[in-house]
Structures are given as C-alpha cells and as structure tokens.
Amino acid sequence: MLEHAPVIxxxxxxxxxxxxxxxxxxxxxxxxxxxxxxxxxxxxxxxTLLKVLSGRIRPTGGTARVAGHDVGADGDRIRGLIGxxxxxxxxxxxxxxxxxxxxxxxxxxxxxxxxxxxxALARAGLEAVAQSRVRTFSSGMKRRLALAKLMLREPKVIxxxxxxxxxxxxxxxxLEEYLLASKAAGAAAVLATHNLTKGFAVADRLAILGxxxxxxxxxxxxxxxxxxxxxxxxxGEAQETA
Amino acid sequence: MSGRRVERALGxxxxxGLAIGLCIGFLYxxxxxxxxxxxxxxxxxxxxILVSYLAFFxxxxxxxxxxxxxxxxxxxxxxxxAEIGVLFTALAIAAGSIWGRPTWGxxxxxxxxxxxxxxxxxxxxxxxxxxxxxxDPSRGATVCAVLGIIGFLDIPIIHMSVVWWRTLHQPxxxxxxxxxxxxxxxxxxxxxxxxAFALLYAYLLFKRxxxxxxxxxxxxxxxxxxx
Amino acid sequence: xxxxxFLLGAYxxxxxGLLLYLVSxxxxxxxxxxxxxxxxxxxxxxxx
Amino acid sequence: MTLARRALAIARKDxxxxxxxxxxxxxxxxxxxLILFLYSFAFGGDQALIRAASSGLLWxxxxxxxxxGLARSVQWELENECLDGLLLYPVxxxxxxxxxxxxxxxxxxxxELVIFPLFAVLYNVDLWLQxxxxxxxxxxxxxxxxxxxxxxxxxxxxxRAREAMLPFLLFPLTIPLILAVVRGTEVVMRGEPxxxxxxxxxxxxxxxxxxxxxxxxxxxxxxEE
Numbered sequence: 001m002l003e004h005a006p007v008i009x010x011x012x013x014x015x016x017x018x019x020x021x022x023x024x025x026x027x028x029x030x031x032x033x034x035x036x037x038x039x040x041x042x043x044x045x046x047x048t049l050l051k052v053l054s055g056r057i058r059p060t061g062g063t064a065r066v067a068g069h070d071v072g073a074d075g076d077r078i079r080g081l082i083g084x085x086x087x088x089x090x091x092x093x094x095x096x097x098x099x100x101x102x103x104x105x106x107x108x109x110x111x112x113x114x115x116x117x118x119x120a121l122a123r124a125g126l127e128a129v130a131q132s133r134v135r136t137f138s139s140g141m142k143r144r145l146a147l148a149k150l151m152l153r154e155p156k157v158i159x160x161x162x163x164x165x166x167x168x169x170x171x172x173x174x175l176e177e178y179l180l181a182s183k184a185a186g187a188a189a190v191l192a193t194h195n196l197t198k199g200f201a202v203a204d205r206l207a208i209l210g211x212x213x214x215x216x217x218x219x220x221x222x223x224x225x226x227x228x229x230x231x232x233x234x235x236g237e238a239q240e241t242a
Numbered sequence: 243m244s245g246r247r248v249e250r251a252l253g254x255x256x257x258x259g260l261a262i263g264l265c266i267g268f269l270y271x272x273x274x275x276x277x278x279x280x281x282x283x284x285x286x287x288x289x290x291i292l293v294s295y296l297a298f299f300x301x302x303x304x305x306x307x308x309x310x311x312x313x314x315x316x317x318x319x320x321x322x323x324a325e326i327g328v329l330f331t332a333l334a335i336a337a338g339s340i341w342g343r344p345t346w347g348x349x350x351x352x353x354x355x356x357x358x359x360x361x362x363x364x365x366x367x368x369x370x371x372x373x374x375x376x377x378d379p380s381r382g383a384t385v386c387a388v389l390g391i392i393g394f395l396d397i398p399i400i401h402m403s404v405v406w407w408r409t410l411h412q413p414x415x416x417x418x419x420x421x422x423x424x425x426x427x428x429x430x431x432x433x434x435x436x437x438a439f440a441l442l443y444a445y446l447l448f449k450r451x452x453x454x455x456x457x458x459x460x461x462x463x464x465x466x467x468x469x
Numbered sequence: 470x471x472x473x474x475f476l477l478g479a480y481x482x483x484x485x486g487l488l489l490y491l492v493s494x495x496x497x498x499x500x501x502x503x504x505x506x507x508x509x510x511x512x513x514x515x516x517x
Numbered sequence: 518m519t520l521a522r523r524a525l526a527i528a529r530k531d532x533x534x535x536x537x538x539x540x541x542x543x544x545x546x547x548x549x550x551l552i553l554f555l556y557s558f559a560f561g562g563d564q565a566l567i568r569a570a571s572s573g574l575l576w577x578x579x580x581x582x583x584x585x586g587l588a589r590s591v592q593w594e595l596e597n598e599c600l601d602g603l604l605l606y607p608v609x610x611x612x613x614x615x616x617x618x619x620x621x622x623x624x625x626x627x628x629e630l631v632i633f634p635l636f637a638v639l640y641n642v643d644l645w646l647q648x649x650x651x652x653x654x655x656x657x658x659x660x661x662x663x664x665x666x667x668x669x670x671x672x673x674x675x676x677r678a679r680e681a682m683l684p685f686l687l688f689p690l691t692i693p694l695i696l697a698v699v700r701g702t703e704v705v706m707r708g709e710p711x712x713x714x715x716x717x718x719x720x721x722x723x724x725x726x727x728x729x730x731x732x733x734x735x736x737x738x739x740x741e742e
Contacts, residue, residue, distance in 0.1 A: 018378045019464045054605060057742040080607035088598030094534035106526040107606040109519065133537070264480075279472040283479045290483070309738050329490050333483045340479040344472060364689035371685065375676050381742070385672050388735045389686065392668070395731055396690055399724050403693035406716060407700070442487070449494050456501035463508045 007032050007067055007157055007188035008053060014061035015048050015212075022048040024212040025062065030188045030205075032156075035179065037199040038192040039232060040209035046192035047087065049209070050159045053190065054084050067156055083155030085163050089146040093135040097126050097145050100134060104149045116152050124148035124174060140168040147171065151178055158182055158189040164198050176202060196232065200225050208232060249452070252445040259438030263289075263431070271431035283341040285431050289439040290334035291359055295397070297327030297443060298366065302394035305387035317383040318454035319447070320390055324369050326446050330439075331363040354408045358401045365393045379461065520612045527603070527616025531590065532623055541586045545628045548585060552578040553636055567640050572702035575636050579629060580662065580695060584684050586624050587666040590617060591674040600674075604740055614667065614736040618729075622663040629655055642706065650705045654714060657721035658698030661728060665690055668732040671739055697721045 008030040015023040022045045030036045040046045051057045052064055055075040064071045066078050091100050101120060105113035121127050124144045134142060143166050150158070163175055179189060179202055193199045200206070206223065208216040208231055216231050267285035274281030300323040308316040338356050339349050350356070369389050376382035535542055556574055560566050567574060594600040603613055633651065637644035644651065669686050673679040688695075697717040704714040 016465060018380075019461050021465070051742075056601065056605060076607060076609065079605055082605070084605055086598055086601060086605075088601070090598050090602030092530065092534055092599060093597070094537045095530065099530075099533065103526060103530045104606075107523060107603075107608055109523075109607070280475050282476055286479055286483055309735070326490075329486065333486050336482055336486075337479040340475050340482070344475050361689050361692050365686075368682075368686045368689060372672070372676075372682060375678055375682065384738050384741070388668070388672065388739055391735065392665070392690065392728065392731055395727055396693070399693045399720070399727065403696045403720055406720070407696050446491070446494070449491070449498070453494055453498040453501060456498055456505060460501060460505050460508065463505060463512070467508065467512060 005068070006030060008036075008065075008190065010053075010062065010064040012062035013049070013052060013059050013064055015045075015052060015057065016060045021212050023052070023059070026209075026212075026214055028207070028214065028217075030190060032186045032188055033183050034204045035183055035189045035191060035202055036205045036207060037203035038190060038207050038209055039194060039196060039199060039228065040192070041194060041232075044209040045212040046209055047161055048212075050084070050086075050161050050190065050192055053157075054082055054159055055079055081156040082159060083150045083153070083157070084159040084161075085146060085150050086161050089142045090149075091134050091142060091145055094133060096131050096133050097121065097137075097148075098130040100145065101149060101152065105152055108153055110153050120148040120151045123151055123178075125170065139166045140171060143167050144171045144174065147175055147178070154182065154185055154187065156187055158187055160189065160191045160193075162193055163191060164193055164195050172198070196225055196228055200228065245448075245452070249445065249448045252441060252448055256438065256441040256445045259434075259441045263435035263438040266431045266434045271427045272425060274428075277345055280341065280344045283337055284428075285435040287334055287337040287341060288432060289436040290330045290337065291355070292436060293439045293443045294327045294330035294334060294359075294362075296440065297323045297330060297447075298362070298390075298394050298397065300447075301327065301366075301369075301390040305390035308383060308387045309391075312380075314383075314458050317387065318451050318458070320387060321373060321383075322447055322450035322454055324366055324373075324386075324390060325450060326443060328363065328366045328370060330443070331359055331366070335359055335363060352408065354401075354405045357408075358397075358404045361400050361404070362393075362397065365396065369393060520609055520615070523608050523612040524615035524619060527613060528619035528623065531593075531617070531620030534593070535620075535624060541589045541624055542627060544589075545582045545586050545624070546631050549578045549582040549628060549632045550635055552581060553632070553639055557639075564640060568642060571636070571640060571642055572706055573699045575632070576658075576695060576699050576702065579625075579632060580688070580691070581684075582628060582632075583625055583662055583666060584687065586628070587621060587663075587670045587687075588679065588683055590621050590624075590667075591670040595674060600740075610737040610740060611733050613740070614733060617671075618663055618667045618732075621667050622660060625659050625663055626656075629659065644706070647705050647708070650711060650714075651702060654698060654701035654705060654718070657718060657725055658694055658701070661694045661721060661724045662691055664725065664728045664732055665694075668728075668736065668739070671736070694721060694724050697724070 006029040008028065010026050010028045013023050013026040013028075015021075026045075026049060028036075028049075038046055038049070048057070052059050052071060053066060055066075055071045055078045058072055067081050069077050071078055092103070095103070098117060098121065101117040102113060105117055110116050118127075121130050124147055126141065126144060126148060129137070129141070134145065137145065147163075158179070164172060167175065179191075182189065191199065191202065200220070203220050205217070205219050206228065207214055207218075208228070215234075216228075263285065267282055271282070271285070273279045301320045304316045304320040304323065307313070308320060335356065338359070342351055342353075342356070343349050346353075369386055372389060373382055373386050376385055553574075556567055556578075591600075594603065604610075633644060633648070636642065666683075666687055669690075670683055673682045673686070676682055697720045701714040701717040701721075703709075704711065704717075
C-alpha cells in the first residue's frame with residue numbers, strides 16, 4: 001500500500017434519514033499520522049459522519065473508503081481497524097470494569113487479553129476499582145473506562161465523538177497521551193467536538209461542519225482559535241463547555 | 243402511459259372474468275348432492291384463499307429481492323401484495339364462516355383450513371401494523387421484508403401442525419367444505435373463478451403499487467425541496 | 470334455512486369489501502398525486 | 518471457531534449480568550407463578566378441570582412470560598448504546614444473534630425448571646417421574662421460541678409500541694410450536710406412550726431448523742442502518 005495514500009477518503013458523501021438530510025456531500029481526506037478535528041454545532045452531522053466512517057450506517061450516496069476498503073461493502077474488515085469512542089459509553093452497568101474490558105477484548109480478538117486488560121486499566125487509572133460494578137462509577141470514571149476499552153489495542157483509525165464531554169482533567173490527559181501515541185504509531189484520527197480550545201490544541205487539521213456540509217477546512221498553522229470562533233459563530237452558536 | 247393501459251386492461255379483464263365466474267358458478271355448476279345450493283360459496287371462498295397464498299408468496303419473493311438489491315420497487319410490491327393478501331384472507335374467512343353456519347351449524351369451527359387461514363391473517367395484520375409503526379421508510383421496508391419472509395416460511399409448518407392437531411386427536415369432521423369427489427362441472431367453475439380472482443389480484447396489485455410509487459415520488463420531491 | 474340468503478350474504482360481503490378497498494386505494498392515490506402536484510408547483514414558483 | 522467463541526462470550530456476558538441482578542429471571546418467575554396462581558380462580562378452584570388442561574395452561578403461562586425476558590434482553594443492550602458498541606466489534610453478525618439467542622434460551626430454560634415443579638405442587642400433578650421426558654419436549658419448544666423471539670425483539674426494539682408489537686408478532690408465528698409443545702407435554706403428563714409425541718418432536722425440530730437458519734441469514738439486514 002502507498003505510504004501517503006489517505007487512510008480516510010470520502011467523496012460526495014450523502015446521508016438522508018428518511019426525508020431529513022444529515023450529510024449533503026462531504027469530501028474529506030485524512031492521512032496516516034494525522035489528527036483531524038471536526039467542529040460543528042449540534043445537528044451539523046458530526047455524529048452521522050463518524051457513524052458512516054465506522055461502517056455503522058450505510059451512506060445514501062457517495063463513497064467512503066477507510067484504509068482502502070469501502071465502508072458499505074467491507075464492514076467486517078473495517079471494524080477490525082477502527083477504534084471508536086461514541087456518545088454513550090457502551091458499557092454494561094451490571095458488570096465490573098474488568099469484566100467489561102475482558103468481554104471487549106474477546107470480541108476484539110486481541111492477543112494476550114489478560115495482560116491487555118490489566119495494562120488498559122492501569123493507563124486509565126482504574127486498577128483500584130477494577131472489581132467494582134460500573135453502576136457504582138461516577139460519570140467521569142465511566143468515560144475513563146470507555147477510554148480504557150479504546151486502549152485495548154492499536155487501531156489504524158480512531159474516531160472520537162465528543163470525547164471531552166464529561167471527562168475530568170486527569171482523563172483528558174490520558175486521552176491526549178493516547179492520541180499522540182497513536183499518531184506516532186501512524187494512526188489517522190477524526191475527533192468531533194464543539195470545544196474549540198481543546199480541539200485546536202491536538203489538531204493537525206481542522207474542519208467545520210454546518211448543516212451537513214464542510215464550510216471550512218484548513219491546517220492548524222493557517223488559522224487561529226479566534227478566527228475559528230468567528231467562523232463557527234457564523235454557522236451556529238459555539239458552545240464552550242469545559 | 244403504457245402502465246395505465248395495462249392497469250385498465252387488467253381491470254376490464256378482471257371484471258369480465260368475475261362476471262363469467264359468477265355465471266358458471268351459479269348457472270352451469272350443479273348444486274352439491276349433500277350440501278345443496280350453499281356449496282356454491284366454495285367458488286368464492288376457495289379462490290380467495292388460494293389467491294391470498296399467491297399474494298403472500300409474492301411478498302416472500304419480493305422481500306428477498308428487496309433485501310438482496312434494496313430497490314424501492316420490490317418493497318412497494320411486497321407492501322401492496324401483503325395488504326391485498328390480508329384483504330383476501332379476511333374475506334375468505336368471512337365467506338367460510340357464512341358457509342359454515344348452514345353446513346356445520348356454527349359460524350366458526352376450528353377446522354384445519356379455516357384455522358390456518360386465520361393464523362396467516364394474524365401474521366400479516368402484524369406485518370401491516372409493524373409497517374405503520376416504523377417511521378423511517380427504508381428501516382420499515384427492511385424490517386417488514388424480514389417479517390414477510392419468515393411469515394411465509396411459517397405457512398407450511400402452520401398448516402401441518404393444524405392438520406395434525408385436528409386429525410391426531412379427534413376424527414375428521416364428516417362434513418368438510420369441498421366434497422370428496424368433485425363433479426367435473428364444479429371443477430370448471432372452481433378454475434374459472436380462480437382465474438378471475440387471480441386477475442382481480444393482479445389489477446389491485448397494479449393499482450396499489452402505483453399508490454406506493456406516488457408516495458416515493460412525494461418523499462423524493464420533499465428531499466429535493468429540503469436539500 | 471334458506472341457502473340463498475347465505476349465498477347472497479357471502480357474495481355481497483365480498484363484493485362490498487373489494488369495492489371499499491378499491492375506493493380507498495383510488496382516494497389515497499389521488500390525495501398523493503395532488504400533494505405531488507402541489508409540491509411541484511411550489512418548486513417551480515421558488516425557482517423563478 | 519471464533520464465531521462460536523464470540524457467541525459464547527456474548528451469552529456469558531448476558532448471563533453474568535442476569536446472575537448479578539436477576540432482573541429478568543425474578544420478574545419472569547414471579548409473573549409465571551402469578552398466572553399459575555390465577556388459574557385457580559379462573560377455574561373456580563376445580564383442580565380436576567385444571568389438571569385436564571394442565572399442559573396448555575402451563576405453556577400459556579410460560580409463553581406469556583417469555584415476552585418479558587425477550588424484550589428485556591434487547592432493551593438492556595439499548596441502554597448506553599451498548600448495541601451500537603456490540604455492532605462495532607469486528608464480529609460477524611451471526612455471532613451476535615447466536616449469542617443473544619443462547620442467553621435468552623438459558624434464561625427461558627431456567628424459568629421453566631423453576632415453574633414446572635411449582636406447577637406440580639400447586640395443582641397436585643405427579644410430574645417427578647416424567648421430568649426427563651418433559652424436558653425432552655420442552656427443549657426444542659424453547660429453542661424455537663427463543664429463536665423467533667430474539668429475531669422479533671430486535672425488530673421491534675426502539676419502536677413506539679414495542680410492548681404490544683412483540684407479542685402480536687411472536688404469538689401467531691409460534692402457533693405451530695405452541696401446538697406441538699402443548700400436545701407433547703400432554704402425552705407425557707397423561708403417561709401415554711411416548712411414540713405419540715414423536716411427530717410433534719419432529720415438527721418442532723423442523724420449526725427450529727427453519728427459523729434458526731432464516732434468522733441467521735437475515736439478522737445482518739435487521740441491525741444495519
């Protein structure tokens with residue numbers, strides 16, 4: 001495979017929910033070792049775009065290729081390459097932290113699952129509560145456990161949907177370390193958020209999504225938080241949440 | 243428009259066919275030796291049931307095609323055919339029930355054929371209800387395609403179980419609809435009516451699919467307006 | 470019991486049922502066609 | 518092989534959660550017991566009458582009860598977007614269906630194991646000697662019920678009227694199964710020769726094969742968006 005071929009490559013991506021348009025033609029490229037941060041107000045199509053990239057939903061039109069595979073056709077293969085952190089934490093509250101991770105490790109088919117699970121728990125700082133049920137966790141701890149689930153392996157593509165929501169400072173640091181490590185290992189990442197400051201800090205490239213279209217795209221050097229904030233205000237209210 | 247012309251021709255054919263079927267059923271075929279004149283309900287009841295099986299078979303085939311190819315047309319045919327199938331089974335059960343009153347002395351009896359038709363009606367009423375409950379049209383089409391397929395696959399099993407249920411534990415009823423040996427004139431009447439009802443089904447299906455196409459057209463226009 | 474009343478009942482019921490269905494499909498189709506036409510008209514107007 | 522391992526992991530996770538909370542199991546056993554209890558009042562306390570219809574009454578209670586567990590099993594996955602997470606694993610869809618099916622089947626069988634003796638005690642039915650044969654009848658019946666129920670509960674998940682729709686679709690589709698399992702149980706309970714139950718066993722076998730295969734083939738379409 002070509003070294004510089006984009007890992008994520010979409011052309012004219014369109015998605016309709018019944019009679020409502022969510023994406024209206026998205027052209028996007030993300031290279032290996034690149035972090036693209038996607039800004040956009042609620043309902044601008046960020047989550048839909050990530051879901052299409054993960055192969056979870058089928059696009060209405062256009063093409064999306066991830067690591068050379070078409071998302072519509074090769075769903076199984078793509079799911080093996082992607083690590084995703086969604087809106088919901090996707091954890092089973094009746095099970096303990098370790099049980100959740102062990103289940104995830106089995107489903108992901110990672111090597112030496114026991115060691116992996118222990119390492120991930122340690123990185124997320126959850127060793128002490130590994131045997132406690134997720135139900136007893138605070139929302140910050142749940143987010144960290146979801147993060148630990150993501151860290152069970154090294155995906156080629158990382159998709160993060162509002163990762164900063166409900167994340168405490170310590171956990172934000174864990175997330176950023178993980179992102180940088182993955183980037184160094186050559187992973188491509190798409191991070192959707194409406195937190196401009198935090199998003200700007202980790203981005204290589206930035207894009208703004210408004211009403212299902214890309215209204216801005218550029219490298220970090222070419223812009224500033226202030227310029228982004230103005231652009232963002234044009235396309236919907238910016239919501240600065242810590 | 244050739245579609246319209248085909249539809250009109252089918253409508254005409256079905257009307258003529260039904261008229262001929264009625265004449266043959268009432269004038270040409272002799273009254274039944276045991277049941278007398280009432281037996282003529284058979285020329286309504288049996289074609290309705292058989293054509294509704296055909297309708298559900300069409301649902302089965304088009305549902306498979308929809309899952310394989312995701313064409314709106316296949317879903318439109320499946321949905322329309324299911325609706326007509328439900329209408330026909332309901333009418334068949336009503337006619338059978340009216341036939342049962344003078345023959346068995348009750349409006350309803352757990353006769354094998356009547357029972358399995360009733361079960362079929364319940365399954366496909368569920369299909370239509372499910373269709374009405376799902377808001378996203380493509381999700382509704384997929385879910386209903388799955389239900390249409392398993393509903394049809396269930397038919398032979400239902401039929402077998404109900405027949406065993408009625409025969410393994412109690413003697414078969416002596417008076418069953420449809421005499422054991424059918425007179426040739428009766429067979430002619432039955433087949434003529436069967437053909438007429440099949441034509442009627444084709445006509446209704448054509449008409450109903452056109453409604454579905456108009457619905458798709460409308461949602462496509464709405465998409466254009468919105469985006 | 471007169472067999473003809475049962476015969477008439479069965480056939481009449483079927484006829485009424487089929488006719489009602491036919492009418493319902495026609496009406497639904499017409500309503501849909503009107504909506505399509507109205508939408509097309511509105512699109513033309515906005516295009517101008 | 519990996520398919521089987523992952524299906525088992527899903528079923529194990531379901532059962533582990535069920536073991537911790539006993540949410541479905543307790544509700545189901547209590548509900549089934551309540552129905553059995555109510556029969557006594559519906560039949561005016563006539564034990565002989567209830568015994569005569571016992572297999573039908575028993576299975577009716579179990580089938581009504583099954584809806585609770587089947588609906589809960591999917592509802593549980595919808596919380597916190599767990600189902601989305603499950604579908605994002607690099608796992609064949611068949612494994613997910615099989616896993617959910619096995620989990621449902623295990624819970625249903627456990628409920629049956631508790632309800633059979635309860636029924637025997639309540640209505641003075643001599644069941645103990647017949648228990649192995651009864652289980653032989655119950656197993657294929659429960660497999661079919663769980664197979665159709667798992668598929669349908671995924672179809673109706675997230676719908677507006679799912680509580681009503683699941684039984685509305687499940688009961689008519691499983692009528693052959695209900696007939697077969699009721700007649701089979703009747704043969705066993707009355708101490709009739711077991712040969713009489715064999716055709717019903719075959720029918721249930723055919724039902725199970727048809728519906729498990731069809732569900733495996735179609736589950737993929739159902740969870741896709």
